[in-house]
Amino acid sequence: MATNYRLLTPAEIAQLEKQLCVADSWENIQVAENFTPTHIHYTRFSGTIRLGVFEKEFQLPGGMSKHAGLCRVTLHNVTVGDNCCIENVKNYIANYTIGHDTFIENVDIILVDRETSFGNGVEVSVLNETGGREVMIHDRLSAHEAYIMALYRHRPQLIERMKEIVQAYVKERTSDSGQIGNHVTIVDAGYIKNVFVGDYCQIEGTSRLKNGSINSNEHDPVHIGSGVICDDFIISSGSNVEDGTMLSRCFVGQACHMGHNYSASDSLFFSNCQEENGEACAIFAGPFTVTHHKSTLLIAGMFSFMNAGSGSNQSNHMYKLGPIHQGALERGAKTTSDSYILWPARIGAFSLVMGRHVKHPDTSNLPFSYLIEEKNTTYLAPGVNLRSVGTIRDAQKWPKRDKRKDPDRLDQINYNLLSPYTIQKMMTGRMILKDLSKVSGETSEIYSYQSAKIRNSALNKGIKFYEMAIHKFLGNSVIKRLENLHFASDEEIRARLQPDTPVGGGEWVDVSGLIAPKSEVERLMQEIETGSLTTVAEMHAQFAEMHRNYYTYEWTWAYEKMLEFYQLDATRITAKDIVAIVKQWQQSVVELDKMVYEDARKEFSLSSMTGFGADGTRREQELDFEQVRGAFESNPFVTAVLEHIRVKTELGNELIARLDNLL
Structure with a gap:
């Protein structure tokens, strides 16, 4: 962009007029020092105009080239940078x-x-269509800030201060002139009003963009495709909005993909969401919320790391006071085809929902469960998803599917399957199941919990699954804490086990992708309330700091729970105690992996081959299946499970060997 401008010369004005250009006043036009009017034709100028140089050519698809310049365009109060066409x-x-x-x-x-303000400051009525949980969207909005603003309405002073912080940012972005960045492409587009367009953005065939920001940049460009209509919106770096998508009062986070006529209103979509074909209304879509199918409606719910099956649906009102109900599927939950949930309800982390559920279940303290409908009754199988090959595959694929290339990441995403957040729920769930067995009797065939039914066998298996997962997590933490160190005495072991910080004890929360101690989130909210935290940037920095310190805080929590769960005295822990924990960890890891291995084997059973081998024998069916799906023994996931068993067994043996001199 030129910095020194001059007025047009009489010769330049004469040439422009010869090239059928007109101006309200040629004196209101300033040009760069090396400007020449050669490539400006049929152009009308009004208001204040600044023009750069037009020296380069654009190479277009198909081998076509066009020289930079202006042709058949009216400009009013516009600055045009160098080498634009x-x-x-x-x-x-x-x-x-x-x-x-x-x-x-x-x-x-x-x-x-x-x-x-280019979409900044728009209030999105998330979770409750009638209002009351509005989130003020802005360029720097993170899933974590939105989570607090939407859900902590019981702290009105906090919400008011957060609004003031956002309004200060909105004031900075407010202007009576807009910006279209460098290396931008806008072709075959319709109506664009009050829209900020960042660098390297591509807008192709878009129908309407009104009151919004497209925060594209060189690191991670944004693409807006054909037929797209967006009103009152913000689209973050790396996102693609394509093929007739319609958004109204929506925030789209980094590296999201929306297409195939998807429609959404009053909704928030954070990093790496993928939304196609279906519809969303008033949803809080945390990181990696995915829906692909035309018949799927997500409404008034909070999700993250979630995959919605075709025909998934929810209801947020019961024809009384309107659409006022809401629900949550905690991180990693899935819905099967044709599933239905009547809000209000809360589904525990990494659970699977199958069938129609109309009695408002709350299974948040029983994660990794199956909720299956049978004759209008919700049956719960606690913990069974811990042995599912799908759960393990999901945990492995999410980090690989993080498509964000922008080094400035808005969301702090923790991918851990087992964390203080899920393990604390399993510890609570284990006690709930044991209490149910004790109160109702160990021989009861059916137990009732939160409007759901649990069969006797499912309850006992749930206790076992949770205990194995707890052993696995605590063992992982202990081994990590003691890795690569040699100890001359039990005192040295005890010293090493001591946490580095008191932060991390107590309850943990999942703040839409960020797993952190509740005490740290509470501290952040108090700083907002008291006015010691005053900007969006400071808020973002605090969330990033929590994420950065996750493993330090995690050990504080794991150490406390290790003492409690294994009934150990911190002043008397010995190498023998550590070896016992490691052996229990080995047993749990291997047993869970074997369950996953057997679950994977089902995918290669004879029944799974149905539909293969057209018009052939059983042998042809098997050969066709193998050509398409591969052999069980060579499947990458299966070999990875076997390798995991080997590596973890050796890891435990290595620590035991290092402690051998103290036994």
Whole structure:
């Protein structure tokens, strides 16, 4: 972008007029020092105009090239950077600064009309369509900030202070002129009003964009495709919004993909969400919320790491006071095809929902469960998802599917399957199941819990699954704490086991992707309430710090729970105690892996081959299956499970060997 401008010379004005250009006043046009009018034709100028140089050519698909310049366009109060090509604007471009190397062709209108904040400050009525949980969206919104603003309404002073912080940011973004960045492409587009367009953005065939920000950048460009309609929106870096998607009052986080006529209103979508074909209304879609199917409606729910099966549906009102009910599927929960949940309800982490559930279950303290409907009754199988090959595969694929390339990441995402957040729930769930057995009797066939039924066998298996997972997590933590160290005495072991910080004890929370001690989240909220934290940037830095210190805080929690669960005295822990924990860990890891292995084997059973081997014998069926799906023994996931068993067994043996001199 030029920094030194001059007025047009009489010769330049004469050449522009010869090339059928007109201006309200040639004196209101300033140009870069090396400007030449050669490539400006059929252009109308009004208001204050600044023009850069037009020296380069754009190489277009198909081998076509076009020289930078202006042709058949009306500009009003516009600054055009160096080497832009702007052609065939049906109406006009008004009140914009356009960066360098930007290509604009065949658009209807691009304008800023009076003061605007470009989507910043729009209130999204998330979770409750009738209002009461509004989140003020802005360019720097994280899933964690939105979580607090939506859910902590019982602290009105906190919410008021958060709104003030956001409003201060909104004031910074408010202007009566807009910006289209460098290396932007806008072609075959319709109506664009009050929209900020970041660097390297591509807008192709878009129908309407109104009151929003597209925060594209060189590291992670944004693409807006054909037929898209967006009103009152913010779209973050790395996202793709394609193929007739319609958004109204929505925030789209980093590296999201939306397409195939998806429609959403009053909804928040955070990092790596993928939404296609279906519909969303008033949802809080935390990181990795995925839905692919036309018949799927997500409404008034909170989700993260979630996959919605085709035909998944929820209801947020019971025809009384309107759509006021809400629900949550905690991280990692899934719905099967044609599942239905009547809100209010809360489904525990990494659970599977199958069938229709109308009695408002709350299974948040029984994670990794199956909720299965049978004759209008919800049956609960606690912990069974811990042995599922799908659960393990999901945990492995999420980090690999993080498509964010922007180094400035808005969301702090923790991918751990087992964490203080899920283990504390399993510890609580284990006690709940034991109490149910004790109160109702060990021989009862059916137990009742939170409007759900639990069969006797499922209850006993649930206790076993939770205990194995607890052994696995605590053992992992102990081994990590003691790795690569040699000890001359039990006192040295006890010293090493001592936590590095008191922070981390007590309850942990999942703040939409960020797993952290509740005490740290509480401290952040108090700093907001007291006014010691005053900017969006400071809030973001605090969340990033919690994420960075996760493993330090995790050990504080794990150490406390290790003493409690294994009934150990911190002043008397010996190598023998550690070896006992490690052996229990080995047993649990191997047993869980074997269950996962057997679950994977089902995918290669004879019944799974149904539909393979067209018109052939059973042998042809098997060969066809093997060509398409591969052999069980060579399946990458199966070999990874076997390798995991070997590695973990050796890891435990290595620590035991290091402690052998103290036994």
